[in-house]
Amino acid sequence: MANLLVIGGTKGIGQALTQSLINQRHQVFFAARNKAELEGASFVELEVTQEINDQFNGLPDVLDGVVYCPGSINLKPFARLSSADFLKDLQINLLGAVNCLQALHSRLKKAEHASVVLFSSVAATRGMPFHASIASSKAAVEGLTKSLAAEWAPAIRVNCVAPSLTQTPLAEKLTNTAEKIENAAQKHPLNRIGQPEEIAALANFLLSPQSSWMTGQVLHVDGGMSAIS
Numbered sequence: 001m002a003n004l005l006v007i008g009g010t011k012g013i014g015q016a017l018t019q020s021l022i023n024q025r026h027q028v029f030f031a032a033r034n035k036a037e038l039e040g041a042s043f044v045e046l047e048v049t050q051e052i053n054d055q056f057n058g059l060p061d062v063l064d065g066v067v068y069c070p071g072s073i074n075l076k077p078f079a080r081l082s083s084a085d086f087l088k089d090l091q092i093n094l095l096g097a098v099n100c101l102q103a104l105h106s107r108l109k110k111a112e113h114a115s116v117v118l119f120s121s122v123a124a125t126r127g128m129p130f131h132a133s134i135a136s137s138k139a140a141v142e143g144l145t146k147s148l149a150a151e152w153a154p155a156i157r158v159n160c161v162a163p164s165l166t167q168t169p170l171a172e173k174l175t176n177t178a179e180k181i182e183n184a185a186q187k188h189p190l191n192r193i194g195q196p197e198e199i200a201a202l203a204n205f206l207l208s209p210q211s212s213w214m215t216g217q218v219l220h221v222d223g224g225m226s227a228i229s
């Protein structure tokens, strides 16, 4: 049984992961801004873009794994993206993760083999129109992944999952009609969009000892989109 924290564990991919970790009988903590209840896990109220003071005080001294899920999808033509848009995306995708990982480092160091999982996006690898801001932020997350993996090895592994469009509350505007889902599906070699459980399964693997010789990786789970045209 491991002590695991899923930041952004109340919705979408994070919720699917939290539920799976509960089912595996780990000691699970899940954090978000809006309170939620899940039998078998303890809730931590947290706004990742604000300073972290005592929010993590209730966590155990030793953490075996942390997953950082909060992110954004802010698609606009480049001409309409303000620097405030870029900063907002950086705040939630990159700096929130930095905030949390700095606050949690001492707990991760105390574990025998800790694992951190971050989230990028297919848009950081494959150029797509209107993705300039989110692609820049996620590329920064991929840079953080590799740098931290180097700095924290061999004690703490750091890896990153890069999904394509997945049916979650975050992607609601892009998936709220059958027509939108079908159009998006056609853009993927596997002819459909992702489900949160499929992305959570990879994060689960990266947390587990089964991935114990992997660090600094960006793994794509995207219906083939990043590799096949």
Ligand SMILES: NC(=O)c1ccc[n+]([C@@H]2O[C@H](COP(=O)([O-])OP(=O)(O)OC[C@H]3O[C@@H](n4cnc5c(N)ncnc54)[C@H](OP(=O)(O)O)[C@@H]3O)[C@@H](O)[C@H]2O)c1
Pocket (backbone or CB within 6 Å): 007, 008, 009, 010, 011, 012, 013, 014, 031, 032, 033, 034, 035, 046, 047, 048, 049, 068, 069, 070, 071, 072, 073, 092, 119, 120, 121, 122, 162, 163, 164, 165, 166, 167, 168, 169, 170, 171
């Ligand atoms: N879904 C996709 O199509 C897709 C595609 C590519 C990449 N991704 C990436 O995958 C990751 C997970 O995405 P998702 O679709 O599962 O997201 P989601 O449905 O929006 O869930 C995000 C979770 O993070 C929490 N959260 C959001 N902002 C927060 C904040 N400021 N402070 C604390 N908690 C916060 C949310 O709860 P509260 O709102 O209550 O705080 C929720 O639990 C993201 O990094 C996203 O960029 C997703």
